Amino acid sequence: MTPSAAPGETPDEQPEPGLRADAERNRDRILAAARRLYATEGLGVSMASVAREAGVGKATLSRRFATREELINAVFADRMDAYAGAVAVALADPDPWQGFTGYVHAVCAMQAADRGFADVLTMTFPAAKALEARRAEAYEGFVQLITRAKAIGKLREDFTSQDLVILLMANAGVIAATGDAAPDTWRRLVGHMLRSYAAPGADIPPLPEAPAPTALYRAMVRLTRTGTHTSS
Incomplete structure (x- = not known):
């Protein structure tokens, strides 16, 4: 033919x-x-x-x-595949709370590894059909994670899916602000947020160490020089 x-x-x-x-x-x-x-x-x-x-x-x-x-x-096609895949891994965890916390940490780590991807997760691209389809798939999986974690009494009842969006926005800002001056700062932010999401009696993940004052100072100097206050 x-x-x-x-x-x-x-x-x-x-x-x-x-x-x-x-x-x-x-x-x-x-x-x-x-x-x-x-x-x-x-x-x-x-x-x-x-x-x-x-x-x-x-x-x-x-x-x-x-x-x-x-x-x-x-x-970002492959990264969005990994993003959606992380939900499947979390849903397969027999411990719904561990699956929830593991997913939140995994997604924030993806942001930290790629500043562009940090931006992608806090923006929408209606014309990028494949990307948005994977985002929708991941969202539906996350809603299931929320339901499962609440059902066993480990996740606060007032937690909503919008809270993840807020965390991703905050995390993107921290990543952009600290850069390579204090690259692990995002871990501290995520640790605090996971503690705030936990219902009484839930196992709370260990809180990562705070960045050194000198590292945060370097990050502040970097912000002053570049004028970068957002992830854009």
């Missing part, structure tokens, strides 16, 4: 194998560059900066990814 042509092409106008390979290499370079920049600088990086980092022209970038949302969707 003869392969069908792409829209606007006749069969004998199909790109040559060499051209297709070049296009694929450019796409891979763009994705690798975007991952590097998003991971260290967040989603505020411009498309022009991504093109420069990848060593391609703006037109080439636009041909591969017409919009910022398309690029974000491609860059």
